[in-house]
Amino acid sequence: MNFITLPKCKLALSRGLEKGNTEFTLKDWVTTVYDADSRRWLSINCREGKELLMDTGEDEEPFEKAFPICAVIREEIDAGPPDLNALVFNVDGKVLCRSTDPYDDVTPGTHYAPLSDYHIPAHTKVLGRDELIELERLIAFVDIVTPVASSSPAQERLVFKYYQYVYGIAGNWNSIHIGAKLSDHPHIAPVRHVIVDETDRSRVVGFTMPYYPVDDLRTQSSSRASRPFHLKLKWIQQLMRTVDDLHLKYGVVHGDLHEGNMMIDPATDNLVLIDFGCAQKIGTPQNHYHHRAALTHEPPRAPLLDIGEDIKHVLHAVYRLVTGIIGGRSDGNGGFIVTTSAHIREGEWVKAPNVTLDHPIEEYQSLCVNWLRARNAGPRITKHCQASEPLDYPDYMPPPEVDIKAYKRELADPNLRPRYQPPCEPEWEGLLEDMRGFGWSWEMWSAEWIKELRGLPYATSGRNFLRRKATAAGLSVLGWERPLTAHLDRTRPLLANGKYQDEYVGAGAAPTTQRKRKHSAGQENVVDQDTEQDGDEHGGRTLDSEGVTPTKRVTRSATKKKAGNAGPTPCEPTRKVAAPKRKRKAAPSKAKE
Template sequence: MIDPSDRFWVVGEQVMGNLHTGQVIDWDQRRWYTVKGPLSLIPPDGDVDIDILKRYVGQLGQTVQSITVDDKGLLIKVSSDPEDDRTLTTNYPRLAAAPSLQDCLTVQLSQLTEEDRFGPNVDLVSYMDGPSTSNLVVFKYFTIYQTRPYIWNELHLTKSLPKHPNILPFDRVVVSGAESRVVGFTTPYIPNGTIEQNKDRIFKISWLQQLLDVVDYLNFDLGIVHQDIAPRNLLIDPKTDRLLLFDFDRAAHVGGPRLLPERNDVSGVIFTLYEIVSRDDHFRRVEHQEQDPNEVLILESWPVKCQLDCEVGEFRKLLNEWVQRRKRQDAEPPKNVDFTPDIPDEPPASPIIIGTDDSGEPIWGDDLIQRRQDALKSQKLIISWERPPVQLAPIE
């Protein structure tokens, strides 16, 4: 089940006079809701819209599009009028328009059976691979245009990475409909949760060594920076007892436009080990530009709140030696790498007529983003992502 703290997201807001209108996505249902109320109750740039929706979402029917509250937050209007549907659809590129994906195995969205909901746009699913083999995989996808480029880049990088014992491998491209529109991809499911989730595991120093090794491999052998090293992105394969790194949606080429120095992997490893040992992530609860890994390294002692297979000093010694070596290596000129993953630009959206000018001539645009009701009126095929909720009660 999706963590209640991650379930809702304010995707847009408007203010007209004293009326605040916000669009909130419920990732559990993959539904858009419009929340209206007085500006005195719902100030801009806040999450009051979410608090209001949390209070009432369990009482709303599956056709509700909009709710309105008074200045005390009490529900005064509920609308199921389709014209109040503010859901935006996004363009999904055709598989045929993506030469870079032609060598990938595919699975149809309709063939996936939901088993669990891990997070926003991340599900545990299964599909049949042949008459008697069921594959359990993690499905990562996009339902809004804001996450489209991240999924596109991660899909291509993940499927291009050489096989490595400490990197979660690629499984299949997920496509939808007769046009085989690309909606996401799958990776193998590794049970027992991430290192962040499973706090009963004894953390081994060999896993730390594997993390250091795979980061070096990515940075120096492949010229890739993960940019999101964290306990939530680390798994332990129970079959091999090996650490696995996943979630490459923030990854970038060394020297590339997506590279952010403040998200470097050395800092990520330092914070990650401290968070595993201490279960304290406050050093990263600030903007990336303000995070200072030296604050962690210079601590005289680390509070040990987890089980370790050796003294914490051994972990710190291994980490410190690696950090010092990385400082020397990072100061050297970068070496040439042979790894050049094929990450093309996203295929352009289809041209459509979005209106007419004063002379009656059509105005052309693209369908990268379109209001769902407008798409339906023009008889355009859309992907319906909505699903019943798992949690119905008011959410604290």
């Protein structure tokens, strides 16, 4: 599920969160909006606004028609209460209803796998959310941070990527493993830290990668009207060699190769690929099927990402950067000629205005043609294990026990038993660059699978549930909310968990201090030590060869807390339970005569 962050209002929307055509949503635009500023989720209902706000043309910018409504939502969030959960308004932007009812809370909860489930190198450093200071908020689920223990916070800037919902599991799982295992590759953005929650410091919530203080190639190319765009031939060569390494050496497909994911490192003047959120091993189902496939060896019929998609996207990206032609060009008679791989291979390239090339344009075209010829004549990898040095990590994040039990209940119930078909195998006929993706087929979405993916009606934990249901069941949920930018106290550092550093007392608040506590007579002396691991100037913890932390703080209070914090048995919350009325105090009785 892709989120599009609208930069002016800092709201993120996704077509996947829009409600379908039911008796209540035939005319209303009903969706869930994510506020990238405060990291809050809101339920939105625009009366009679479905036809007006839905995109109708391919030339329209995504959610272009919803921009005025999103401005109204932004104003309500900034001026409204911090516990605002739902908004109802008409197409003119007039607010009809504001709700702070906890039942209207649509904040999702999701599963964060323990650190021991990740197969990451021993040199990978681990930090808690409370060991990162927020510097800037970029887009949904992406911030710029710096480590608390950094000696130069202004210079050591990192990109912190995290997830808060079920559809982020696959992207986080693959990004961490690929970025950590290929951290030495000169043209792949490495994973600097694995980030865990600050409560028990064991659940992985995200990762950090280097921050490149330059625009990506898409932004540089699109702004060539106001400033020259310099494109070097060596960057194209580095791009093609890196894609070859991913496919033929490591058995990985990137899945989202476009100019926006291509950066130029100013320190080395080399091209670097970022954003492996759509990447996966060659031959595994697409990320949309990650959740069901993690439960069974018989995944539903799902299209497989193939290396031909990556090759086609590289070809089109180079063509767009050189010629400035996006999608196609006019035929001179009011028609539109769609750019195909054949046009790029055989047609004449014309350099776009204000684009500077360090080699003749013919060399850029011949480089593409020769690379394609070599790839078409080379090995056709259809499975991850066919690569020369395949990356070794599990295909899917191990599901939590509650999901396994729910899946077994489905198998035992004939009315819920899922129907499986073998996965789609790609057809390896023709040229790689002429292959087309299988597209998205709603027929693959059986009602049984949707029910499992979204969670059972009273699910309170697992990979997908609602926070209000977990709270009603007495379970704790990891919080992500933070103050609005307009309400920030700039004189106080804000941690990545949304708390100010001076008011938060956590395990990572003072990572270099040593505290000793002596217990009363008859008890053992317990020593708490939070010392930095040797060679880690950021206060991060290194991992042993099995991917677990070599040391762990254990105190008497922590032992008691663990023993007495089993939590109540999850129950099935009702739709809405009214708060019990407060009993009035009885009037004092008269004394008996």
